[in-house]
Amino acid sequence: MNIVILTGAGISAESGLGTFRDKDGLWTRYRIEDVATPEAYARNPALVHEFYNLRRQGLRTAVPNAAHFALAELERRHGGDFLLVTQNVDDLHQRAGSQNVLAMHGELQNALCAGCGHVWSAPDLMFAEDRCARCDVNLCRPDLVWFGEDVRFLDQIIEATEKADLFALIGTSGNVHPAAGLMALAWESGAATVEINLEPSAVASAADRVILGRATEVVPVWVDETLTNAVRLRK
Numbered sequence: 001m002n003i004v005i006l007t008g009a010g011i012s013a014e015s016g017l018g019t020f021r022d023k024d025g026l027w028t029r030y031r032i033e034d035v036a037t038p039e040a041y042a043r044n045p046a047l048v049h050e051f052y053n054l055r056r057q058g059l060r061t062a063v064p065n066a067a068h069f070a071l072a073e074l075e076r077r078h079g080g081d082f083l084l085v086t087q088n089v090d091d092l093h094q095r096a097g098s099q100n101v102l103a104m105h106g107e108l109q110n111a112l113c114a115g116c117g118h119v120w121s122a123p124d125l126m127f128a129e130d131r132c133a134r135c136d137v138n139l140c141r142p143d144l145v146w147f148g149e150d151v152r153f154l155d156q157i158i159e160a161t162e163k164a165d166l167f168a169l170i171g172t173s174g175n176v177h178p179a180a181g182l183m184a185l186a187w188e189s190g191a192a193t194v195e196i197n198l199e200p201s202a203v204a205s206a207a208d209r210v211i212l213g214r215a216t217e218v219v220p221v222w223v224d225e226t227l228t229n230a231v232r233l234r235k
């Protein structure tokens, strides 16, 4: 059985990292156009760094939760191709033991030189004055995908989604494309589709099954059930 999972901020919410569009979400306190676009960085890099420095700080004390660990176990035990696509820029899936992870919106723990493309492990704090160790230009930024930029690994993600037997969307509101279109693509390509969220997402109509609940409670139960079915299919 080929499995593709798409995760969003909701899977890390119970690790203490904020979501974007829920009540008290990041986008209720900050404007996307002030902190998450190339234009914002060109206009006010200090503010953009301040926003991501705070998020990097939050990530330092966060630990993976039961939902992250359950997905790592699913990958280890199900016996087939497995791809975990995440929109999250935290590294909690990797820290929980997931191996085949594609971070389509980049990684907060890395820094990128917008001048020469050099990537390195980000320090806790980044500043507009920082200079790239390779080209000495002060265009250092978090290694993230901002609105208006291309997401990463899209061809690989689409190919895996089209081949999936089971596609699960977990903890994402389904508002940001192209990630939001993947469940419909999986469904049209013949996969069984499941959504796990606190509330139905904007793309819940493409789900064969919607499970509502907190990720730490419902994802481990769903993983157990999926592993039981996978073993039954192999017999």
Ligand code: OAD
Pocket (backbone or CB within 6 Å): 007, 008, 009, 010, 011, 013, 014, 019, 020, 021, 022, 025, 036, 087, 088, 105, 145, 146, 147, 170, 171, 172, 173, 174, 175, 176, 196, 197, 198, 199, 200, 201, 213, 214, 215, 216
């Ligand atoms: P959102 O904040 O839009 O959605 C969070 C989702 O998680 C919602 O569907 C909630 O119902 C669900 N949720 C919240 N707490 C949960 C919990 N404990 N258990 C299960 N589900 C829970 O976040 P994303 O959909 O991930 O992009 O946002 C997508 C993209 O928008 C982000 O990657 C980011 C943002 O702008 C960029 O910055 C490019």
